[in-house]
Amino acid sequence: MKSVAIIGAGISGLTAAFCLKRKDVPVTVYEAGNHVGGVIQSVRKGGYLAECGPNTILETSPQIAQLVCDAGLESRRLYSDPKADARYIVRYRRPIAMPGSPLGFLTTRLFTTKAKLAVLREPFVPRRSDRKEESVAEFVERRLNREFLDQAIDALVAGVYAGDPHKLSLPQAFPRLAELEARYGSLIRGQIFGARERRRRGEVAKDRAPKFSFDEGLQVLPDTLAAQLGEAMKFNASVTKLTRNENNWRLTTANGEAEFGAVIYCGTAYRLAEMKVEVRAGSPLPAEFAGGTSVGAHGVTRPANEIDLSAFAEIRYPPVASVVLGFRREDVTHPCEGFGMLIPKVEGFKILGTIFSSSLFPNRAPAGQLTLTSYLGGERQPELASLPAEKLIQLTCEDLRVLLGVRGQPTFTHCVVYPRAIPQYNLGFGHYRERLAEIENRAPELFFAGHYRDGVSLGDSILSGCNVAGRVGKFLATK
Numbered sequence: 035m036k037s038v039a040i041i042g043a044g045i046s047g048l049t050a051a052f053c054l055k056r057k058d059v060p061v062t063v064y065e066a067g068n069h070v071g072g073v074i075q076s077v078r079k080g081g082y083l084a085e086c087g088p089n090t091i092l093e094t095s096p097q098i099a100q101l102v103c104d105a106g107l108e109s110r111r112l113y114s115d116p117k118a119d120a121r122y123i124v125r126y127r128r129p130i131a132m133p134g135s136p137l138g139f140l141t142t143r144l145f146t147t148k149a150k151l152a153v154l155r156e157p158f159v160p161r162r163s164d165r166k167e168e169s170v171a172e173f174v175e176r177r178l179n180r181e182f183l184d185q186a187i188d189a190l191v192a193g194v195y196a197g198d199p200h201k202l203s204l205p206q207a208f209p210r211l212a213e214l215e216a217r218y219g220s221l222i223r224g225q226i227f228g229a230r231e232r233r234r235r236g237e238v239a240k241d242r243a244p245k246f247s248f249d250e251g252l253q254v255l256p257d258t259l260a261a262q263l264g265e266a267m268k269f270n271a272s273v274t275k276l277t278r279n280e281n282n283w284r285l286t287t288a289n290g291e292a293e294f295g296a297v298i299y300c301g302t303a304y305r306l307a308e309m310k311v312e313v314r315a316g317s318p319l320p321a322e323f324a325g326g327t328s329v330g331a332h333g334v335t336r337p338a339n340e341i342d343l344s345a346f347a348e349i350r351y352p353p354v355a356s357v358v359l360g361f362r363r364e365d366v367t368h369p370c371e372g373f374g375m376l377i378p379k380v381e382g383f384k385i386l387g388t389i390f391s392s393s394l395f396p397n398r399a400p401a402g403q404l405t406l407t408s409y410l411g412g413e414r415q416p417e418l419a420s421l422p423a424e425k426l427i428q429l430t431c432e433d434l435r436v437l438l439g440v441r442g443q444p445t446f447t448h449c450v451v452y453p454r455a456i457p458q459y460n461l462g463f464g465h466y467r468e469r470l471a472e473i474e475n476r477a478p479e480l481f482f483a484g485h486y487r488d489g490v491s492l493g494d495s496i497l498s499g500c501n502v503a504g505r506v507g508k509f510l511a512t513k
C-alpha cells in the first residue's frame with residue numbers, strides 16, 4: 035500500500051490521517067509548529083478553562099459524531115446546556131434575545147415594524163435572474179432590507195467570519211442561502227421545505243445542530259487523534275517543497291526528505307502560497323508541468339514545471355484577538371445565560387461579540403465565578419488585534435460594563451492574538467476553489483482539504499478531513 039503524507043496537524047489534517055490509518059493506509063503527518071490542533075487552544079489555569087480559538091463544534095452531520103465515537107471520546111463529550119441556547123444581538127446598546135419563534139419575531143424589540151414587514155414580503159421578492167456574484171450585503175438588502183443587514187446580518191457575519199458582509203461572497207461564504215433562493219425562490223419557503231430534505235439526509239441545519247465540546251475543552255479532540263497516530267506525527271516539520279518524480283511525491287522539510295504515493299495539504303492558504311511544487315521530467319503528470327518557462331500570477335516568470343500557487347497569498351485572513359475574562363458572579367448584572375451576544379458595527383463597540391462560556395459548559399469557571407470570551411479585530415477593526423494584552427483587557431471590560439453591567443476587575447484574564455485568524459470567502463473566492471480542483475485533476479496524487487477550501491467552521495473542517503480521506507482511499511485502491 036502506498037503511503038500518504040498529510041501536511042498540517044489542525045483538525046482537518048488529523049481527521050484525514052486518523053480516517054486513513056483506520057483503513058490501514060500508512061500515514062505521516064507533518065506539522066510546522068510544536069503542537070496539534072492548529073487554531074484550537076484550550077488552556078486550564080487557576081480553576082478556569084479558557085478556549086481561545088473555537089469554543090464549540092456543531093454536530094451538523096452523523097460523520098462528526100462517528101469521529102468522536104471512533105476516537106473513543108463519547109464519554110468525554112459535553113453537549114452544551116440546552117438552557118444555554120439563547121443568543122443575543124445588541125441593539126440600543128443592550129443585548130436583546132433573538133426571537134426563537136414566529137410569534138417571538140412579531141413581538142421582538144430587535145427589529146422595527148418596517149423590518150418585520152420586509153420578512154413577510156420576502157417570499158414574494160423575485161429571485162435574481164442574472165448570474166452576478168452578489169455580496170452578502172447586496173443579497174440581504176435585495177431580499178430583506180438595510181435594517182436587517184445593519185442590525186442582524188452584520189453581527190452574525192462578525193460571529194462566523196470576523197468578516198465584512200460587503201466583501202463576503204454570498205455563494206462562497208453562505209452557499210446554503212444562495213441555494214435556498216435558487217431552488218425555492220425564497221429564504222422563508224426554503225427554510226420550510228429544505229428542513230424536510232435535510233431530515234431525509236440525516237443532516238441538521240447549523241442553527242439547530244447540537245453544540246459540543248469536551249471535559250477539558252476542544253483540545254481533547256486533536257490531542258486524542260494525535261496520540262492514536264503516535265509515531266506518525268512529525269513536529270517542527272514545516273514542508274517547504276514538493277517534487278513529483280517518476281513514481282512518487284518527494285516532500286522536503288528542514289529535517290530532510292521523504293517520498294510518498296500521495297500528499298494531502300491541510301495547512302493554511304498563505305502557507306500554501308509559499309510552498310514550491312515542482313514536477314520532474316519523466317513524471318506521469320501532463321506535459322505542461324514539465325519543461326520551459328511560464329508567467330504565473332503577479333507576472334513572476336517561473337519554470338513551467340513549477341505549479342504556481344502564489345495567488346493563494348491573496349486570500350485575506352484578518353487578525354482576531356481573543357480575550358477570556360473571569361468575573362465574580364455578583365459583579366455581573368446580566369444573567370449571562372445563553373450562548374452569547376453578537377454586536378453589529380452600527381452599535382459602535384470595540385468587541386465583535388462575547389460567548390457566555392461558563393453558561394455553555396459546567397466546568398469553565400470555579401464556583402461563584404463566570405467566564406466571558408470576547409473577540410476584537412477582524413475585518414471591522416483589524417488594528418485593535420495588535421494592541422498589547424492590558425489594553426485589550428481594558429477595552430473589553432469597558433464594553434462589558436455597558437453591555438452586561440460588569441463591575442470591578444476581572445478575577446481571571448487570558449489573551450491570545452491570531453495574526454491570521456479566519457480566511458475570508460470574499461467576492462471572487464470561487465477562483466481559488468477552481469484552481470485547487472484544476473491542480474487536483476492534473477496532479478491526481480495531490481489533494482487539498484481544510485478551512486481554506488471546504489468551509490471555515492470546525493464541523494466543516496472535520497467533514498473536509500473525512501471526505502479527503504475517502505477520496506484518497508479510493509484513489510489508492512485503484513493503484
Ligand SMILES: Cc1cc2nc3c(=O)[nH]c(=O)nc-3n(C[C@H](O)[C@H](O)[C@H](O)COP(=O)(O)OP(=O)(O)OC[C@H]3O[C@@H](n4cnc5c(N)ncnc54)[C@H](O)[C@@H]3O)c2cc1C
Nearest residue numbers: 042044045046066072073088089273301305484485490492
Ligand atoms: C478565534 C477563532 C475562533 C473560532 N471559533 C470557532 C467556533 O467556535 N466554532 C467553529 O466551528 N469554528 C471556529 N473557528 C474556526 C475553526 O477553528 C477553524 O476553521 C478550524 O479549526 C480550521 O482547522 P484546519 O485544520 O483546517 O486549519 P488550522 O487549524 O489552521 O491548521 C492548519 C495547520 O497546518 C499547519 N501548517 C500550515 N502550513 C504547513 C506546512 N507547510 N508544513 C507543515 N504544517 C503546516 C499549521 O501550523 C496548522 O497547525 C474559529 C477560528 C478562530 C481563529
